[in-house]
Amino acid sequence: MNKYLAIYGKPRYLGLVEYDGEIKKGSTLIVESVRGEELAVAVGEINAEQEAAYRLLRNASEHGDGMAKNSEPVVTDLTFMAFASDDDIETAESYRAEEDRILKEAKELLTPHNLEMKLIDVEFLRAKRKLFFYFSSEQRVDFRAYVRDLAREFKTRIELRQVGVRDEAKIIRGVGPCGQPCCCSYWLNQFAPICIKMVKEQNLALNPAKISGICGRLMCCMCYEHEAYHEAWEGFPNPGTKIKTPNGNVIVAGIDLPTKSLRCFIVGKGEVKIPKDKFAEFKDVVTSGGEWVVPEEEIEEPDLKIQDIFPKCMQCAGHHERAAAEQKREENAGKRRSEDGETNAEQRPRGNKKRKKHHPKHENQTAGEGQDGLREETPQKVKNASDNRPPKEEKAAPGGEERPKRHFQRRRRPNAKKGGDNAAAAKAEV
Numbered sequence: 001m002n003k004y005l006a007i008y009g010k011p012r013y014l015g016l017v018e019y020d021g022e023i024k025k026g027s028t029l030i031v032e033s034v035r036g037e038e039l040a041v042a043v044g045e046i047n048a049e050q051e052a053a054y055r056l057l058r059n060a061s062e063h064g065d066g067m068a069k070n071s072e073p074v075v076t077d078l079t080f081m082a083f084a085s086d087d088d089i090e091t092a093e094s095y096r097a098e099e100d101r102i103l104k105e106a107k108e109l110l111t112p113h114n115l116e117m118k119l120i121d122v123e124f125l126r127a128k129r130k131l132f133f134y135f136s137s138e139q140r141v142d143f144r145a146y147v148r149d150l151a152r153e154f155k156t157r158i159e160l161r162q163v164g165v166r167d168e169a170k171i172i173r174g175v176g177p178c179g180q181p182c183c184c185s186y187w188l189n190q191f192a193p194i195c196i197k198m199v200k201e202q203n204l205a206l207n208p209a210k211i212s213g214i215c216g217r218l219m220c221c222m223c224y225e226h227e228a229y230h231e232a233w234e235g236f237p238n239p240g241t242k243i244k245t246p247n248g249n250v251i252v253a254g255i256d257l258p259t260k261s262l263r264c265f266i267v268g269k270g271e272v273k274i275p276k277d278k279f280a281e282f283k284d285v286v287t288s289g290g291e292w293v294v295p296e297e298e299i300e301e302p303d304l305k306i307q308d309i310f311p312k313c314m315q316c317a318g319h320h321e322r323a324a325a326e327q328k329r330e331e332n333a334g335k336r337r338s339e340d341g342e343t344n345a346e347q348r349p350r351g352n353k354k355r356k357k358h359h360p361k362h363e364n365q366t367a368g369e370g371q372d373g374l375r376e377e378t379p380q381k382v383k384n385a386s387d388n389r390p391p392k393e394e395k396a397a398p399g400g401e402e403r404p405k406r407h408f409q410r411r412r413r414p415n416a417k418k419g420g421d422n423a424a425a426a427k428a429e430v
Contacts, residue, residue: 001018001019001020002018002019002020002021002022002023002045003016003017003018003045003046003051004016004017004018004019004023004042004043004044004045004046005017005042005043005044005045005046005050005054006029006031006040006041006042006043006078007040007041007043008031008033008038008039008040008041008078009033009035009038009123010121010123010134010171011134011163011167011170011171012170013033013074013076014054014057014074014075014076014189015031015033015040015075015076015077015078016046016051016054016075016076016077016078017029017031017040017042017078017079017080018080019080023042023045024042025042025043025044026041026042027041027042027083028040028041028042028083028084028088028089029041029042029080029081029082029083029084030081030082030083030084030088030126031078031079031080031081032078032079032081033076033078033079034076035125035130035132036125036126036129036130037081037125037126037127037129038125038126039084039088039089039092039126040078054074054075054189055075057074057075057189057190074189074190088126092126095124095128098124099121099122099123099124102122102131102154103119103121103122105153106119106122106133106150107119109146109149109150109153110146113143113145113146113149115141115142115143115146116137116138116139116141117135117136117137117141117143118135118136118137118168119133119134119135120134120135120136120163120168120171120172121133121134121171121172122134128156129156129157130156130157130158130159131150131154131156131157131158131159132159132160132161133150133158133159133160133161134160134161134163134171135160135161135162135163136162136163136164136165136167136168137162141162143160146160147160165215165216165217166184166191166215166217168215169182169184169185169213169214169215170182170184170185170188173185173186174214175214176213176214176219177210177213177219178221182213182214183220183221184220188220191220192220192223194217194218194219194220194222194223195218196218198218198222198223198226199211199218199222201226201229201230201233202222202225202226202229203255203257229257232257232260233255233257235276236255236262236276237252237262237279238252239252239253239254239255240252243264243283243286243287244287245286245287245289246289247267247268247286247289248267249267250264250265250266250267250286251264251265252264252265253265253271256273259273259275260275260276261273261274261275261276262274262275262276262279264282266286266292272292
């Protein structure tokens, strides 16, 4: 007889099925359990050693999780009846859709009873022979009147089962702080006892929000690395240990497990990091009154070079880019010089431009003579003394180009007062 492991029920109970033939993994079976006829999913074949290990799994009630004493054991024996047909699977899926509606109606019926209980989920057995209600509560609840109302409403046998907060997270399912589905909702077979000592040995922050799961209890993953940390702590003194010395007490401030070293506080020196293998030597030195000399850390140069890590084509990429950029810059500069030469050949040299700025009158005369006398200098009357002032020099823009003239009118100084010396001089000039 071959034995197979199967899963049945919403709380994911484990069962052992005996069958002469072969059952494929993932096949749906019709089995009979202590609850009655129901569907189960085959996980795989197990040997005698695996069966003995599953038999040793303890119930969650033994861990003090608030489960009822009459709860199902972790592993039960199932009786194989037949393989489930497509109609049986479709009927079971229709039951799952109907269970959502029943859960809402059951919560409405619970309101007038004022019972301190929380309905979690509902489950139909095969052919609707029994209806299970799973609830959680911090204390015992007298729900006899509530059961009668449920039986009158749904016309079937009703059974209420109390579960703990960890089983509540197992049934409802969810996402843990790590971003993955909760371990209890898809692969964890039993709840192991977890204490705060495991958290302290792993040097984790004692913050309930960070070390608790969605069930409100300590996360199950705290026990996964407990054995490794327990072995790492061997040979280390407890944090806070005092070493009496003639110069004062040396206190072990903390343990750094990744580097396997201790942080010791020495009076007058502060914290000193000491490797685990040198702690006995350090203790002998300080207890005898000596002074511990902190060895200098030697920085070892890496054996690998850049040429070993990166290929030559990647190393020369930056050099080629710089050379191409310089070549392009030189070509642009040559084009700019040729363009400037063509434009300067048509125009006057830059020296004449500066002469234009400093001698505007001379520029007007030369411009008039260059056009074969077409333009003649026409004298204008000076209206005010301010008009007789020489024009201000304009600063040349960088690159030798002239700045464009401003379109707005400059502010002028106020005219001289009547009767003043400046006014008399202006009249005399006129």
